[in-house]
Amino acid sequence: MLRLSIVWKAAVMTVKSRPQIFLWSGLFYFTKYDIIRGGNYMKNLTEDQLYARLEELTANILDLDQEAMAQIQVRLDSLTKPQGSLGQLEHLAKQLGGIQRTSNPKIQKKAVLLMAGDHGVVEEGVSAFPQEVTPQMAYNIMNGGAAINVLARQANADVFLTDVGIAFPIDGNIIHQRVANGTQNMSKGPAMSRHEALQALLVGAQVAEEKILEGYNLFATGELGIGNTTPSSAIVALFTNSSIEDVVGRGTGIDDAGVIRKRRAIEKAIEVNQPNTTDALDVLAKVGGLEIAAIAGSILQAAANHVPIVVDGFISTAGALIAAKLAPKSVAYMIPSHGSVEIGHRNALAGLGLDPVLNLNMRLGEGTGAALTFYLVEAALHILEEMATFADAGVSEKSI
Numbered sequence: 001m002l003r004l005s006i007v008w009k010a011a012v013m014t015v016k017s018r019p020q021i022f023l024w025s026g027l028f029y030f031t032k033y034d035i036i037r038g039g040n041y042m043k044n045l046t047e048d049q050l051y052a053r054l055e056e057l058t059a060n061i062l063d064l065d066q067e068a069m070a071q072i073q074v075r076l077d078s079l080t081k082p083q084g085s086l087g088q089l090e091h092l093a094k095q096l097g098g099i100q101r102t103s104n105p106k107i108q109k110k111a112v113l114l115m116a117g118d119h120g121v122v123e124e125g126v127s128a129f130p131q132e133v134t135p136q137m138a139y140n141i142m143n144g145g146a147a148i149n150v151l152a153r154q155a156n157a158d159v160f161l162t163d164v165g166i167a168f169p170i171d172g173n174i175i176h177q178r179v180a181n182g183t184q185n186m187s188k189g190p191a192m193s194r195h196e197a198l199q200a201l202l203v204g205a206q207v208a209e210e211k212i213l214e215g216y217n218l219f220a221t222g223e224l225g226i227g228n229t230t231p232s233s234a235i236v237a238l239f240t241n242s243s244i245e246d247v248v249g250r251g252t253g254i255d256d257a258g259v260i261r262k263r264r265a266i267e268k269a270i271e272v273n274q275p276n277t278t279d280a281l282d283v284l285a286k287v288g289g290l291e292i293a294a295i296a297g298s299i300l301q302a303a304a305n306h307v308p309i310v311v312d313g314f315i316s317t318a319g320a321l322i323a324a325k326l327a328p329k330s331v332a333y334m335i336p337s338h339g340s341v342e343i344g345h346r347n348a349l350a351g352l353g354l355d356p357v358l359n360l361n362m363r364l365g366e367g368t369g370a371a372l373t374f375y376l377v378e379a380a381l382h383i384l385e386e387m388a389t390f391a392d393a394g395v396s397e398k399s400i
């Protein structure tokens with residue numbers, strides 16, 4: 001109401017002398033209103049157009065450049081160290097070269113793409129925290145006070161928070177791309193429609209594409225969403241053929257009774273929805289989440305644009321499993337950050353065939369492990385560029 005009356009007063013003042021200003025301010029008001037209420041980049045596209053976009057995205061993902069990787073291997077083996085002794089740093093240097101298709105990979109700007117969404121399944125008592133923590137933490141992130149802000153600042157990276165489906169009104173320095181006001185309770189029916197799942201996935205892709213156009217060429221996935229370890233566990237169980245017990249953990253800290261409720265909620269969701277595991281979008285829509293969809297989309301977009309993406313903890317890895325099902329080649333563009341304490345993460349990573357870079361007993365999400373991994377990715381490139389060779393330094397090579 002307040003906003004309407006301000007627009008009205010501005011209109012009265014300007015409509016006579018400058019009618020075009022009135023027109024533009026009205027347009028601005030209604031566009032913004034619409035965005036806050038649930039507008040997103042994809043909302044005017046038909047389902048066929050959304051599928052066409054997804055198909056184009058996945059078709060553009062190539063295998064890594066083997067020639068560039070072979071050249072980097074030669075360079076690594078010429079540096080003053082026993083061959084292979086820098087272990088995973090050497091692997092990262094090669095991966096970066098293969099992704100960027102050059103023997104001289106470089107990082108320009110780093111971004112954490114943090115996707116936020118809510119989950120109807122919280123009404124089953126699956127989280128230790130109330131749902132309003134999602135918007136509260138979103139404001140904390142916008143104010144720079146969350147763990148991810150601290151770790152991103154330290155790594156000289158920017159954080160971009162996107163509302164893909166928070167269930168509360170929200171304003172401020174957040175990318176407004178809401179597809180729905182949270183998901184439905186998946187233990188009673190599908191979490192989302194297929195249309196919503198596609199929209200959310202492509203919102204994630206679009207955010208990544210915009211950041212690539214702004215010059216970012218190293219991404220971290222991040223997420224925020226009370227209840228989101230529940231859909232993540234369902235996705236991991238379905239795609240890795242794991243038992244529910246093996247993939248349901250304590251999330252934000254539920255007790256034993258909570259773990260039992262969480263397992264039951266997932267069992268019911270699978271019973272009620274019968275997700276088709278040969279169809280990643282079906283699994284995503286029925287037992288997934290809006291931010292999980294957006295993470296999958298941002299991974300696919302990064303891969304299509306030859307940009308490496310560090311995959312954060314348990315929820316991000318569930319998103320990565322969706323991306324991998326849609327485009328198996330995208331896995332080569334993923335850098336797994338850390339092993340999360342969340343019990344299902346081990347199986348989730350194994351499902352992708354990935355080994356985490358770090359092990360720090362973390363289980364926060366937000367992109368925190370991924371931001372820490374930025375240092376190591378950059379360290380790998382410094383090694384490649386700055387170390388002396390045996391010949392340069394006059395060091396004798398291996399003799400036997």
Ligand SMILES: O=C(O)c1ccc[n+]([C@@H]2O[C@H](COP(=O)([O-])O)[C@@H](O)[C@H]2O)c1
Pocket residue numbers: 126127128129223224225226227228229230250251252253254312313314315316340341342362363364365366
């Ligand atoms: O990233 C992880 O490995 C991770 C593990 C457990 C919890 N989280 C975070 O905690 C929230 C989900 O936990 P829960 O218990 O509400 O499902 C969500 O905001 C995630 O960012 C994140």
Ligand SMILES: Cc1cc2nc[nH]c2cc1C
Pocket residue numbers: 129133137223224225252364365366
């Ligand atoms: C406080 C808090 C911060 C978080 N950050 C990501 N998930 C979270 C969950 C809670 C509860």
